[in-house]
Amino acid sequence: MHESNYIADYVFIGLGAANSLIIKQMHAHDMLSTASLVIIEPDEKLLNDKTFCFWAQDEEITELGFASLINHSWERLGINEDAPQPVWPYTYHHISSLTLYDEIRSILFTCNVVFIRERAESIEKNPDACILTIRTPNHTINAKHVFDSRPPRWNPPSTHETLLLQSFFGRRIRTEEPQFDSNTFTMMDFSVDQSIATQFVYVLPFSSTHALIELTRFGASPINYEYAQEQLNAYFKLKQFGNHTIESEEQGIIPMSTCAIKQDQQCDNFFRTGSGAGRIKPSTGYAFKELARDAIHIVKSLNNENPPKRIIQRTGRFAFYDRILLKILELHPHRGKEIFEDLFHHVRGTRVLQFLEEKTSFIEDIAIFMALPKVLFMKYAMKDICANLTRNAIGLLPLSISLIFLLSEYLGLDLLSWIILAIGMIVIGIPHGAIDHVLNIPERSRTSFALFILGYVAKGMIMFAIWIMSPLIGLIIFLLYSMWHFGQAEYEQESVHNKGLIFMRGVAVLSFILATHIPETNAIINALSIPSIPDSAGLLTSSLLSESSVLLLLMTVFIQPRKSMILSTASLLLGIFLPLLQAFGVYFVFHHSVLGWNHLKKGLQKTHMQLWQLSAPFSITAIGILLLFFFITGYTITGFAPLFFIFLSCLSFPHVLEMHSFYGSIFKRK
Numbered sequence: 001m002h003e004s005n006y007i008a009d010y011v012f013i014g015l016g017a018a019n020s021l022i023i024k025q026m027h028a029h030d031m032l033s034t035a036s037l038v039i040i041e042p043d044e045k046l047l048n049d050k051t052f053c054f055w056a057q058d059e060e061i062t063e064l065g066f067a068s069l070i071n072h073s074w075e076r077l078g079i080n081e082d083a084p085q086p087v088w089p090y091t092y093h094h095i096s097s098l099t100l101y102d103e104i105r106s107i108l109f110t111c112n113v114v115f116i117r118e119r120a121e122s123i124e125k126n127p128d129a130c131i132l133t134i135r136t137p138n139h140t141i142n143a144k145h146v147f148d149s150r151p152p153r154w155n156p157p158s159t160h161e162t163l164l165l166q167s168f169f170g171r172r173i174r175t176e177e178p179q180f181d182s183n184t185f186t187m188m189d190f191s192v193d194q195s196i197a198t199q200f201v202y203v204l205p206f207s208s209t210h211a212l213i214e215l216t217r218f219g220a221s222p223i224n225y226e227y228a229q230e231q232l233n234a235y236f237k238l239k240q241f242g243n244h245t246i247e248s249e250e251q252g253i254i255p256m257s258t259c260a261i262k263q264d265q266q267c268d269n270f271f272r273t274g275s276g277a278g279r280i281k282p283s284t285g286y287a288f289k290e291l292a293r294d295a296i297h298i299v300k301s302l303n304n305e306n307p308p309k310r311i312i313q314r315t316g317r318f319a320f321y322d323r324i325l326l327k328i329l330e331l332h333p334h335r336g337k338e339i340f341e342d343l344f345h346h347v348r349g350t351r352v353l354q355f356l357e358e359k360t361s362f363i364e365d366i367a368i369f370m371a372l373p374k375v376l377f378m379k380y381a382m383k384d385i386c387a388n389l390t391r392n393a394i395g396l397l398p399l400s401i402s403l404i405f406l407l408s409e410y411l412g413l414d415l416l417s418w419i420i421l422a423i424g425m426i427v428i429g430i431p432h433g434a435i436d437h438v439l440n441i442p443e444r445s446r447t448s449f450a451l452f453i454l455g456y457v458a459k460g461m462i463m464f465a466i467w468i469m470s471p472l473i474g475l476i477i478f479l480l481y482s483m484w485h486f487g488q489a490e491y492e493q494e495s496v497h498n499k500g501l502i503f504m505r506g507v508a509v510l511s512f513i514l515a516t517h518i519p520e521t522n523a524i525i526n527a528l529s530i531p532s533i534p535d536s537a538g539l540l541t542s543s544l545l546s547e548s549s550v551l552l553l554l555m556t557v558f559i560q561p562r563k564s565m566i567l568s569t570a571s572l573l574l575g576i577f578l579p580l581l582q583a584f585g586v587y588f589v590f591h592h593s594v595l596g597w598n599h600l601k602k603g604l605q606k607t608h609m610q611l612w613q614l615s616a617p618f619s620i621t622a623i624g625i626l627l628l629f630f631f632i633t634g635y636t637i638t639g640f641a642p643l644f645f646i647f648l649s650c651l652s653f654p655h656v657l658e659m660h661s662f663y664g665s666i667f668k669r670k
């Protein structure tokens with residue numbers, strides 16, 4: 001299978017829980033007997049590496065096909081030393097991962113399957129056919145369908161998002177004396193250290209003398225071995241387990257993330273599965289039942305049964321609750337114990353389980369929140385709502401400014417628009433390009449700083465020399481790198497890294513702004529000794545160029561119909577009715593620079609104030625030079641515009657290069 005034309009029907013990347021459950025479903029639907037399968041999985045899966053627990057009603061067990069897998073079940077739930085509560089109509093079940101892997105092995109034994117014990121490195125879509133090509137270090141495999149269960153890659157968390165880890169360290173023990181109630185599992189026992197993070201002990205008794213006891217932490221850093229030993233020893237002493245033997249130890253980490261998952265391929269025969277498809281509930285780490293439901297869903301869509309669209313990014317009210325809880329656990333780890341204790345003291349265990357599996361109504365949710373520390377939850381609910389509004393405000397900003405400019409023009413208050421533009425330029429337009437010195441090397445020595453400045457000025461001078469030698473070539477180069485840079489900022493916002501799309505969007509935006517203002521564009525380029533851009537009558541208007549640019553712009557929105565792109569396009573369309581400099585200014589300052597500024601804030605992990613401080617020396621210099629130009633050109637826009645564009649191009653050439661490497665490094669970090 002090194003390089004061949006062989007095309008497998010189904011390729012599974014990873015053979016963990018998610019893909020195993022899909023294989024089980026496909027087998028149940030007799031989809032494997034004549035199919036060719038390839039399994040790419042570095043691990044042999046011969047060990048019991050995970051303990052899958054979940055709560056379910058009896059009919060779900062049959063529906064999800066779990067009956068043959070369950071190793072133990074519990075009917076009562078315990079919290080701390082409180083009296084156990086029945087969880088009826090649910091039962092809490094345990095499946096050992098080895099039982100699942102063994103069942104899948106026996107299914108695969110009867111199939112036409114090739115195992116590749118390597119890691120998948122890349123997946124590409126063949127543009128001519130619905131075939132995907134997967135590469136591993138030693139193999140290239142073509143596939144009709146791919147199920148990719150590699151771990152997720154998240155976008156860096158924004159202010160309201162959180163990335164915590166649920167880490168645990170457990171011992172399977174056998175005691176000499178009966179110590180456990182084999183019908184009660186302890187979901188959370190908080191009688192352990194709470195000073196570092198929210199921590200509790202989880203107990204799964206398999207008999208009166210045999211149990212799995214796990215120290216669990218919801219926190220930014222995982223539990224380490226020595227600390228876990230110390231805490232478990234103290235817990236065992238506290239509970240007086242007496243003489244016991246440790247049969248085995250197990251540990252694990254489950255990511256608890258409310259961040260957006262990066263999506264690689266988007267085509268009908270590619271399925272992101274498991275944790276990579278956002279199937280782990282961020283606030284609990286439970287996923288197993290959801291994985292089984294997803295397997296049913298995927299198999300239905302393979303059989304053309306048209307189930308509803310699969311959603312990777314969680315939205316809605318339960319995603320909102322998860323964001324609030326995780327933010328509180330991140331910022332106030334010592335309050336986790338109080339929150340969970342309040343929850344289980346005031347709300348029936350069954351209702352809590354129903355809530356955790358997102359089956360409660362909104363009214364029931366409110367009753368549950370009434371049991372929690374209200375001020376704390378209200379505070380973070382408000383913060384989350386504000387953060388979402390701010391995020392949308394970024395998208396709405398250029399549209400609002402365009403409307404204000406149009407209104408000012410209508411009311412004869414043109415000066416107001418120019419003042420807003422000048423303020424925007426000073427506050428964000430120039431500063432967003434004045435932080436380049438820290439972008440790729442945060443701490444520079446004096447020599448490195450001097451070399452950086454020299455290199456930066458040299459690149460600007462090269463651009464200036466090109467303008468002097470041939471203004472036309474200068475203009476073309478300026479337009480080309482600006483197009484790339486504008487497209488890159490817009491698509492970085494949407495985490496899209498397709499170079500063709502990036503460039504196309506940049507071309508569409510810039511050519512639209514210029515082509516819909518041809519007389520003004522020509523006036524500026526004529527002032528730079530460049531001949532006018534030829535234009536002819538279009539189908540509906542007097543300008544073919546402007547009509548084509550509208551079409552190209554709208555095409556980019558249809559290809560990637562994202563909210564931010566739709567809003568910026570709406571503001572660009574309004575720009576048709578504004579003077580060229582204002583139309584360009586709205587896009588450059590209130591869309592491009594705002595996006596860039598936010599990417600810098602996130603990527604460099606700085607506050608607005610820190611960014612302004614860093615940018616101040618270079619911003620002030622640039623503003624000084626612009627004022628000088630304004631003075632030299634007699635305070636006229638027409639005289640100022642050509643000089644402004646040349647200056648902007650010399651300044652932006654090194655900036656675009658720096659930002660390109662910055663975006664590249666963020667992309668690799670994700």
Ligand SMILES: Cc1cc2nc3c(=O)[nH]c(=O)nc-3n(C[C@H](O)[C@H](O)[C@H](O)COP(=O)(O)OP(=O)(O)OC[C@H]3O[C@@H](n4cnc5c(N)ncnc54)[C@H](O)[C@@H]3O)c2cc1C
Pocket residue numbers: 013014015016017018019040041042043049050051052053054118119120121149150151251252253254273274275276280285286287288289291
């Ligand atoms: C220790 C642990 C205990 C858990 N317990 C519970 C629980 O009790 N209840 C519950 O509901 N959820 C639980 N979860 C959460 C969730 O159910 C599991 O994480 C589940 O295993 C997710 O399934 P998956 O297929 O996405 O990942 P996995 O089961 O981890 O499978 C992914 C597979 O992909 C392979 N792989 C990774 N990279 C590559 C690559 N580049 N190429 C090829 N193969 C690759 C890995 O080797 C692995 O076998 C637990 C998670 C952990 C980590």
